[in-house]
Amino acid sequence: MKLSKSFIPTLKEVPNDAVVTSHVLMLRAGMVRMLSAGIYSFLPLGYKVVKKVCEIIHQEMDAIGGQEFHLPALNPKEIWEETNRVEAFGDTMFHVKNREYILAPTHEEIMTYHARRVLASYKDMPQTWYQIQTKFRNEPRPRSGIIRGRQFLMKDSYSFDTTQEGLNESYKLHDSAYRNIFERCGLKFFVVGASSGAMGGSGSEEFMVKSSAGEDTVAYCESCGYAGNVEVATSKVEALKRDDVSKDIYEISTPNVKSIDELCAFLNIDETQCAKSRVYINDKEAVLVLMLGNEEVNETKLEKVTGSGVRPGHPEELKEFTGADAGSIGPVGFKGRIIADERLRNLNNLFSGANKNDFHIGGIDLSRDVPNIEYADLRIIKAGENCPRCDSKLDVFPAIELGHIFKLGTKYSESMGALFLDENGKSHPIIMGSYGIGVERVIACYIEQHHDERGIVWDTSLAPFQIHLIGLNMKKEEVITASENLYAQLQKEGFEVLFDDRRDAQAGFKFNDADLLGMPIQIIVGEKKLKENKVEVKIRKSGERFEVEIDNLINTIKDLLK
């Protein structure tokens, strides 16, 4: 491709609206342009990279027996109503105004639709179906460029099995395919145990990349490799001991004392002597959650205990269920379900709210005074706590979710009636798995991990071109002839070459563009070296440069790109 004829609008200055590195570089390198918030056009250079990623995905998916589909983005709403997911997605789903259609945010329903009554026998399975296509989600706040958009490219696959063992096998195949894909893309990633959230199902793992631009928070153990989304991660923390003697409970007037810190200051006590109360609503019932001191409630863990969705109670609801406002709520006398964090187990002589504004209660013995109490791990773990597996210190940092694999089970096949007959003629729902990869995120994460102050640094696997050929002074006849010849030769050898043949651009301008675009190898054709029948080769990654006899160039390049 000749640069003089290409649409690769590079930017010298950093666009105002871009914050994260990958976004800045994708804009500066002319890979993408924004059309609207969270909606991006891929320009020719960027789309070349998309296709590289897709090709790797195709190869690895085909290798595990995947079959590619092309499914509609426009879906009849009634199919989504079969699984009740129109309601589940709520405002996140785009609705078409003049038809009963929606824009598909994922494709479980559509794949299941095609599977039902067609995958009718155990003999038809296992099957793995996948597709790479645009999904639509009405994100309330798109951000970080391509990382979180309202429309994005996703590879998703679905497995159909007749047994749990079969599902486990499909899951394992995807797990290894995903590792291959991300490795071949040159990403440093790790795998974490995850919450399966509103997708439903049992097992679930996320493929993550550490990044300050990430929206997930993960706990990671350097020494044993334990990794978990903080939504589900656990840690070992020092247990607290019960006092030998339990005091009687007593009421304390605590005017205007609301937070745990204020309470500790007012009574001159430690926060580990306090049980913080949070009221959640679950199935229209109030659930009182007790945490030690200032520790935060992990709502995902809480939902696991309650079995269904929770939300914090509104101020009016707090008053209605407890008789007090936030800051004065406590377990003594509370009538609903009470779940306390494990760290509070059996503690006594605690302070908590009195369910009466401006009053607290001291001397609480959870075993004695809160008979119906339940305990569960409800904490959000913190960096520096001990790894649950090996006791080393845990690291906690933000990360980007690249891929997610789920054992769905029969959630969709049951609600949609995708059944098969087994060897005995008995009917069962198909056992499904679902596996996604954010294609654009792969690119953004790659750039987050592979750039320097001059620009992007592509590996050959994802590079839009292998070689950036630079003709320096394209007004000199000998430079034109030599570089045109090399261009033709390299192409004949099958290399992907971007040829900077621009007549007017100065040398420095071309060098800077080449470093910004970041092809693995630059070949520089200049007047002086040509006199010795030589050109210069620069390795983008290392910055290393050396002279090569023109006659040896092809072989040198072949060696370098091996």
Next chain:
RNA sequence: CGGGGUGUAGCGCAGCCCGGUUAGCGCGCUUCGUUCGGGACGAAGAGGUCGGGAGUUCGAAUCUCCCCACCCCGACCA
């Protein structure tokens, strides 16, 4: 949805507080000349509904109100 910010030429910005000629600057773009291995120089040009609407005023980029778009933090996020 809550909080904060921005919107002036393709890009980056100044001007606005304190209203008053043809609205500026840098980069980019066009033409000519010089230069030609790390973002050149000179000369001459083109390019603007000042985000949109309403209002105040003799007069609005500037003041007031409404709306829209975009960014950041939070909430949300299969």
